[in-house]
Structure formats: C-alpha cells, structure tokens
Amino acid sequence: MLAEIFAIVIFLAMFVLIVWDRFPKHYVTLGCAALTSIFVFGIGMRDAHAFVNTLAFKNIFKTSFWYSAGEAAEQTSGINWATIIFLWGMMVMVEGMAAAGFFDWLCLKIAKLANFEPRKIFVAFMVLSSVLAMFIDSITVILFLAAVTIRLARTLKFNPVPVIMAEIFCANLGGSATMCGDPPNIIIGTSLGYSFADFVMNTGALAAVSLVIIIIYFYFTMRNRLQNPADKVDPSTIDVDIKINDKKMFFWSVVIFAIAVGLLITHAMTGLTVAFIGVFVAIITLCAGRKRFKELITRVDYETLFFFIGLFVVVGGLEETGVLVTIANVIAKISGGNAHVMIAIILWVSAVASAFIDNIPFSATMIPVINALAQTTGVDLSTMAWTLAVGTDIGGSMTPIGASANVVGISTAGKEGYPISWATYCKELVPGTIIVIVVSMLNIYLRYL
Amino acid sequence: MGQFIISVGREYGSGGHYIASILAERFNVPMYDRNMLDQWAEKNGIDAENLYKHEEMKRQGLHRTVRGHSSSVQDSIAQLQFNFIREKAASGESFVVVGRCAENVLRDNPALISIFVRGEEDAKVERISRLYKLNKLEAKAKMFRHDKKRKAYHNYYSKMKWGDSRGYDFCVNSSLMGVEATAEGLYHLISEYLKEKEK
Numbered sequence: 001m002l003a004e005i006f007a008i009v010i011f012l013a014m015f016v017l018i019v020w021d022r023f024p025k026h027y028v029t030l031g032c033a034a035l036t037s038i039f040v041f042g043i044g045m046r047d048a049h050a051f052v053n054t055l056a057f058k059n060i061f062k063t064s065f066w067y068s069a070g071e072a073a074e075q076t077s078g079i080n081w082a083t084i085i086f087l088w089g090m091m092v093m094v095e096g097m098a099a100a101g102f103f104d105w106l107c108l109k110i111a112k113l114a115n116f117e118p119r120k121i122f123v124a125f126m127v128l129s130s131v132l133a134m135f136i137d138s139i140t141v142i143l144f145l146a147a148v149t150i151r152l153a154r155t156l157k158f159n160p161v162p163v164i165m166a167e168i169f170c171a172n173l174g175g176s177a178t179m180c181g182d183p184p185n186i187i188i189g190t191s192l193g194y195s196f197a198d199f200v201m202n203t204g205a206l207a208a209v210s211l212v213i214i215i216i217y218f219y220f221t222m223r224n225r226l227q228n229p230a231d232k233v234d235p236s237t238i239d240v241d242i243k244i245n246d247k248k249m250f251f252w253s254v255v256i257f258a259i260a261v262g263l264l265i266t267h268a269m270t271g272l273t274v275a276f277i278g279v280f281v282a283i284i285t286l287c288a289g290r291k292r293f294k295e296l297i298t299r300v301d302y303e304t305l306f307f308f309i310g311l312f313v314v315v316g317g318l319e320e321t322g323v324l325v326t327i328a329n330v331i332a333k334i335s336g337g338n339a340h341v342m343i344a345i346i347l348w349v350s351a352v353a354s355a356f357i358d359n360i361p362f363s364a365t366m367i368p369v370i371n372a373l374a375q376t377t378g379v380d381l382s383t384m385a386w387t388l389a390v391g392t393d394i395g396g397s398m399t400p401i402g403a404s405a406n407v408v409g410i411s412t413a414g415k416e417g418y419p420i421s422w423a424t425y426c427k428e429l430v431p432g433t434i435i436v437i438v439v440s441m442l443n444i445y446l447r448y449l
Numbered sequence: 450m451g452q453f454i455i456s457v458g459r460e461y462g463s464g465g466h467y468i469a470s471i472l473a474e475r476f477n478v479p480m481y482d483r484n485m486l487d488q489w490a491e492k493n494g495i496d497a498e499n500l501y502k503h504e505e506m507k508r509q510g511l512h513r514t515v516r517g518h519s520s521s522v523q524d525s526i527a528q529l530q531f532n533f534i535r536e537k538a539a540s541g542e543s544f545v546v547v548g549r550c551a552e553n554v555l556r557d558n559p560a561l562i563s564i565f566v567r568g569e570e571d572a573k574v575e576r577i578s579r580l581y582k583l584n585k586l587e588a589k590a591k592m593f594r595h596d597k598k599r600k601a602y603h604n605y606y607s608k609m610k611w612g613d614s615r616g617y618d619f620c621v622n623s624s625l626m627g628v629e630a631t632a633e634g635l636y637h638l639i640s641e642y643l644k645e646k647e648k
Contacts, residue, residue, distance in 0.1 A: 021513055139515065154494055301516055356511070400520040401513035411518035414525020415532075417495045419503055421522055422510060 003044025007317040010035050011365075014314055018358055025358075026303045029310025036317035045320065054078035054316030066276045079312040080364075082190040082275040083183070084305050087137075089278025090180065091300040093260060094140050096285040097253040099292055101245035103144035106132075108242040111152055116235040118158040118227050119219075122166065125149065126215050129167040130174030130207075134181050135261055138171040138405035145171075146412040155238060157231040161418050162222040165428050168409040169214065169397045173436065175405075176393035177207035179274070180264055183308075184363035184392045186274065188385050191367045195268030202386045203393075206443050210394075210436040217432060252288035256281060308360070315364045324365065328372035339379045339449050343387050344441065346370065350391025351437050355398035363392045383448040390440045398433040400425045453478075453543045453643055454558065456551035458565040458603070458617065461595035462573030462588075464628030465566035466547050471632035472639070473545040482547040485533045486526075500526055505548060507601040527606055548599070552617060553607035562639055565617040566631070572624035 014032040018025055041051035052058075056078035059065050065082065097103065110128055114120035125145060132141045146164050153160035175182035179189040179199040189199060244250045260281045263272060272280075289296055318324050335341035346366070353362050366388050374381035396403030400410050400422055410420045455472055459465020466482065473480035481488075486504060490497035508521035519525065531554045534546060538555055552563035568576075570589075577588035600611045609616030619638065623631045 019511070025514075157494070303516070399511075401511055404515040407513050407515040407520040408518045410520050410522075411525055414522050415529055417490060417493055417500060417529065419499055419522040419525060 003040050003317075004321045004323055006039040006044045007036065007321045007323055010039065011314055011318055014311075015357060015361065018361070019356070024303060026306040026310065029307050029314060029361075031310070033310040033313035036314050040317040040321060047320075050320040054313055054320065056081060064273075066273055067271050068273055078316045079309055080187055080190055082273060083186045084308050086180070086186060086190075086274040086278035087183070087308070088300060088305060089280070089282035090137065090260070092282035092296055093253075093256055093285045094136055095296045095299045096249065096289050096292075097136075097257060098140065098144070099246070099289065099295065100249035100253040101243070102250060102253050102257075103132075103140070104148060105242060105244055105250070107145055107148035108240055111148070111240070112242065116152070116156055116233075116238045116240075118156055118163075119223055121149075121152060121156075122163050122223070122226060123215060123219060125163060126166050126170045126218065127211075129170040130177070130211055133171040133174035133405075134178045134204075135257070135264070138175050138182065138403065139408050141171050141174075142168060142405045142409045143412065146409045150413065150416045150418070152240070155240060156227075156233050158227040159225060161413060161420060161424070162218075162225055162428070164409050164413050164418075165420065165425065166218045166222065168403075168405050169218070169429055169432055170211065171405045172393055172397045172403050173207055173211055173214065176390055177204040178264075182389075182393045183360050185389050187360070187364055188367060188389055190274060192371070192381065192385055194382070194385065196264045197268050198382070199389075200265075202382070203389050206386070206390055206440050209443060210439055213439055214432055214436055217435060222428070249289055249292075253285075256284050256288065259284070311361050311364060315361065315368075318365065319368045324368040325372045328369045328376065331369070332373055332377050335377075337377050339377075339383075340445060342373065342377065342379055343383065343444055343449065346384055346387045347391040347437065347441055347444070350388055351395025351398070351433070354392045354395035355402040355433075359392040359396050359403065363388060366392075380448065383444065386448075387444055390444075391437070394433060394436050394440070397429055397436075398426070399430075450543075450643060450647065452541050452560040453562060453639075454538055454551075454555060454560045455545045455639065456555065456561060456563045457545065457547050458552060458563070458611065459548065460567045460573065460612070461592045461599065462577040463566045463568035464576060464623045464631070465564075467628055468564075468566055468623065468632040468635065469545050469547045471629070472636055475632075475636045476543070476545070476639075478543045478545060480545040480547065481534070481537070482549075485530055485546075485549075489529065489533055500529075504530065505602050506598065507605040527602075531606075548603075550603055550606045553603075553609065556608070562619075562642065563617045564619045564621065564635060565612055565614070566621055566623050567612060568622060569624035576628075 010032050014028055017023060017028040037051060041047060060081050110124050111121050114124045129141055129145055145167050149160045149163050149167065177200065179185050179194065179196045185199060188194065260277065263277045267274065267277060286293055286296060331342065331345055335345060350362065350366065370381065370384040370388055373379060374384060397406065400406050413420050457465050457469040470480055483501065483504065486497045486500045490500065503522045503526040506523045508523045512519060512521040530549050534549060534551050534554050537544060538558055552561065555561045573592055574585055574588045577583060577592055578585055583591065603611035614620045619635065621631055621635065626634065
C-alpha cells in the first residue's frame with residue numbers, strides 16, 4: 001500500500017510541476033524518476049527486479065529490439081528505449097533538413113504555386129502542415145511554417161494569425177495520422193506492437209476525413225478575416241527569394257527523408273524496428289552532413305529525450321504497483337462493460353486532459369490502462385489504441401498549452417508582433433477541436449463497433 | 450564621446466520617466482520607453498495597439514514552455530522588447546531606456562549606466578494626484594498597483610531584484626531634491642563619469 005501511495009503522490013507532483021512550468025520539464029521528470037526509484041521501488045516495494053524491469057536496459061541488447069519478424073509488442077513497460085532512440089534519429093534527420101534550407105524552400109515554393117494568393121496559401125499551408133507533420137515532429141513543422149507565413153503576410157499584407165492557428169491545428173491533426181507523427185503514437189505503436197501501416201489504415205483514415213471537414217470549416221469561418229480587400233497586392237509584383245542554402249546537403253536531406261519514409265512505411269514487412277530506422281537515418285544524415293557533424297549532434301533536443309526517460313520511470317512506478325490496473329477497473333465499472341461508453345470515455349477524457357496537460361505523460365499512463373481494460377472487458381485493444389491516439393493528439397489543439405506545436409506557433413507569432421491570447425486562440429480552435437472529436441467518435445463507432 | 454546607454458528603473462510616481470526624458474534631452478540622444486513598440490510596429494507594418502496591453506507585465510495565467518518558446522503573450526512581447534534593446538545597443542547607438550529590465554538585458558554591456566529612481570510615498574502620491582487629477586486615496590491605490598506590477602515583471606525576467614541597489618550603478622531618491630534637480634544632478638554625475646571614461 002505504501003508503494004502505491006508513493007507512486008501516486010510522485011506522479012501527481014510531477015504533473016503539477018509540469019503544468020506549473022516553473023522548472024525545466026526534464027528536471028521535473030528526472031527528479032520524480034529518482035524519487036520513484038528510491039521511494040516506490042526501494043522503500044515501498046523493496047523490489048530490485050521491478051526497478052531493473054523499469055529501466056529496461058537489457059531490451060536494447062536483444063536482437064528483437066532492432067529486428068523483429070512479425071508484429072510482436074516491442075516493449076510493454078518501463079523506459080521505452082525504442083521511442084527515445086527513434087526520436088533521436090528523427091531529430092538528427094530534421095536538423096539536417098533544416099540546415100539545408102529544405103523547409104523554407106518547400107513553404108515558399110508552395111506559396112508561389114498558390115500564386116501568392118492569401119486564401120490559396122491559407123488552404124495550401126493547412127494541407128502542407130498536415131502532410132509534413134505525418135513524418136516530422138510538429139514543433140519543427142510549425143517553427144518553419146509560422147515563420148514563412150509571417151514573412152509572406154508582411155509582403156502580401158494579410159493577417160497571419162488565422163493562418164498560423166489553422167496550421168497549428170492541422171499539424172496536430174496530421175501528427176495523429178501516422179505512427180511517427182506525434183510522440184503518443186510512437187509510444188502507443190512501440191508499446192503495443194502496431195506498425196506504421198496499422199496507424200495509416202486506422203488513425204490515418206480518421207485524420208483524412210477530419211482534415212477535409214476542418215479545412216472547409218476554417219476556410220468558411222476565417223477567410224474574411226485574412227485580408228482587407230484594399231490591401232490586396234498584385235502577385236506579379238512579389239519578389240520572394242526562394243533559395244537553397246546548401247545544394248549538396250539539400251539533395252541528401254531529400255534523399256534521406258525519402259529513405260526514412262520508405263523504411264517507416266515498410267517496417268512491418270522488412271522487420272526493421274523504429275529504433276533501427278532512427279539510428280540508420282541518423283547515421284546517414286551525419287555521414288552526408290559530416291562537415292556539420294557537431295552542429296547536427298548538439299542541436300538535438302536532448303531535454304525532451306531526458307524528459308521521456310524520467311517520465312517512463314515514473315509511469316513504470318505506477319504500473320509496477322498496480323495503480324493503473326485499478327484505474328482500468330474504475331473505467332470498466334463506470335462504462336458497465338459497454339464498448340461505446342468506454343470508447344467515449346477514453347476519447348473525451350484523453351482530449352480534455354490533453355488540452356491542459358502534456359499528452360505524452362497522459363498517453364504513456366493510459367497505455368497500460370487500455371491494455372488492462374482489453375483483458376478484463378474483452379473490448380478490442382486496437383480500437384482503444386486508435387481512440388487514445390486520436391484523443392490525445394487532437395485534444396491538444398484545444399488550448400494554447402495543449403501541444404508543443406501550439407506553444408511554438410503562438411510564440412513565433414508573438415515575437416513578431418502578432419500576439420495570440422487565450423481568448424483569440426480558444427475562440428477559433430475549441431469549436432474546431434470539438435467538431436473533429438465528434439466526427440472521429442462517430443467514425444470509430446461506425447467502423448469498429 | 451563613445452557609446453553610452455542609460456537605463457532608468459523607477460517607482461511609480463517617482464518622476465523616473467521624466468528624469469529619463471531630461472537626460473535624453475541633455476545628452477541629445479533618443480529615449481526609448483513604450484515608443485519602442487511603435488517604432489517596431491511601424492517598421493513591420495503592424496498595429497502597436499495590440500501590443501501595449503501586454504507590455505511590462507509578468508506572464509499571466511496558464512502557460513507552457515517548449516524548447517525556449519513560451520505560450521505566454523507577455524513573454525513574447527517582453528522578448529520582442531529585449532531584442533529591440535539588444536539590437537539598438539549592438540548598433541552602437543547611444544540612448545536612454547526606461548524600464549523594460551534594460552539594466553538586466555544589457556548587464557554585460559560596458560556602455561551601460563544603470564539608474565534606479567525611488568521616492569518618498571507622500572511625494573509620489575502628491576505627484577500622481579496632481580498629474581492624473583486623482584484624490585490621495587486613488588493615487589495611492591494606483592501607485593501600489595503599478596509598483597506591484599512592475600516589481601513582478603522585473604523580478605520575473607531579471608537576475609537582480611527590482612530596486613535592489615546591488616543591481617544598479619546609481620540609486621537615487623527623487624523626493625530629496627525634487628525631480629528636475631535630481632535629473633540635473635544625475636546629468637552632471639554621468640557627464641563626469643563619461644569624461645573620466647574617455648581619458
């Protein structure tokens with residue numbers, strides 16, 4: 001009982017400290033991980049095996065960690081090293097692409113294809129944001145897209161705020177479509193053994209329907225606020241420099257990106273795990289950009305990776321003490337075993353929770369819960385996994401603090417003199433989020449139940 | 450004369466802003482206060498009105514930080530102003546800057562001369578009452594409200610505490626000699642210092 005109390009108190013303290021945002025997030029999770037190791041595994045459980053199990057170091061040395069024939073679950077509890085290694089590899093690749101000027105080039109090229117017409121750019125950037133976020137972390141996508149949007153807004157004299165908000169929403173939506181689009185999906189995929197193709201066929205299909213609906217919704221609600229007709233600029237007078245910083249690096253970054261996408265799409269067939277793909281992509285990026293080796297390695301967001309490591313240990317404490325099974329039993333009891341109610345609870349609780357707290361710890365906590373629910377109630381695990389992914393990924397769009405992309409988009413706009421307050425943000429994106437969650441719920445009901 | 454930057458921190462009602470404007474006039478250099486937002490907005494073709502309500506404020510409500518980016522509008526505007534001050538300093542221009550944690554932003558800049566102006570409560574209340582046509586109670590409430598806001602803002606973004614003498618080169622009580630005389634005194638002090646520095 002003591003171990004359970006310690007695990008719950010440390011977990012809640014971690015959440016409060018993350019929301020308080022006074023200390024760097026990785027210090028919070030690593031500090032709480034140290035407390036979990038001492039108080040939960042040491043004093044409470046006196047179980048060295050549970051601690052070693054949570055650290056999960058030995059998994060890295062298994063062949064199945066790098067190559068697994070079939071779709072066996074890659075890891076069920078403790079530190080999810082596959083997620084961490086994959087994210088590291090993708091971060092190295094994205095740094096290589098950014099250094100080569102890939103994102104600036106792509107955004108400006110598309111704006112040119114849209115004939116520098118604000119309404120066309122608005123729609124094109126929503127689609128671009130979704131598509132890029134399927135393969136690249138949403139922070140990077142918004143960082144570049146928001147900056148280019150502001151540049152274009154100043155030249156073409158349109159209001160960038162609705163465009164940036166729509167881009168944020170679409171990045172979160174696009175991230176829900178694939179296994180590597182958003183960290184919760186990577187954790188869900190690697191923990192429960194789902195492949196990239198599984199995600200595309202399920203969350204991808206749900207996201208595609210939602211994307212069409214949300215583009216129509218945003219277009220009709222925001223188009224009139226984009227530009228004062230008197231400010232219209234003749235596209236033929238626009239002179240935007242679309243240049244590539246480093247042509248050789250640019251070529252290699254496109255090739256490596258294509259290889260990464262190819263490996264991810266086929267990983268269920270090839271048996272190569274996401275950890276392998278992450279390391280492979282990082283190695284070829286570092287080889288191609290060996291002149292910038294140090295820059296590429298040091299610019300990786302190690303704070304986020306440490307944040308993950310600490311988080312997995314704290315959640316491991318909850319799991320090893322059986323607290324998460326208790327939560328699963330409570331959900332099963334409330335829903336009375338009814339799959340429709342259970343799905344609605346998972347979807348809406350995930351969405352609302354992700355609107356205010358980081359969706360990564362939330363999804364990491366919920367995975368063992370849905371696993372236990374599937375065993376006790378018989379509801380299909382994959383249906384709950386897709387529901388959890390959609391809820392956590394899309395729910396984050398609801399508030400300025402719900403997802404990393406929101407924070408980066410708002411910050412980029414604010415620093416350029418376009419402040420986006422809570423009221424402005426929520427007025428536009430709360431209705432959009434609710435629409436997408438309702439549409440997704442109906443889709444899940446129709447397709448899976 | 451080489452580059453010099455005078456930062457003026459101030460208590461509400463102490464006349465610090467007026468002292469800063471006298472110093473700018475006597476040294477014949479520009480003064481930056483809220484007008485830095487106007488300059489910045491004009492340069493980038495945006496409306497500065499949207500920015501005023503968020504400036505010189507500590508971050509409000511729920512917020513989140515990701516890789517150094519903050520969801521707080523107040524943080525963004527503060528960073529915008531800090532960058533403006535840094536850019537002006539890097540350009541080699543001499544200027545006077547009021548508030549905006551300038552003494553913290555430029556703390557490693559050898560051209561910086563930092564001043565904090567305080568005042569006696571009665572004198573500050575009298576000044577606020579006169580300038581804003583308020584009764585003493587209203588003036589006192591306004592003073593406490595503004596000082597609380599400035600202190601919270603400064604202490605959030607700066608290493609040293611607001612009004613702590615260790616964080617400034619000169620700390621002065623404007624109520625002793627009056628606002629104009631204090632400004633004159635500071636002008637002579639700084640002129641002497643700059644002459645010595647030139648040698």
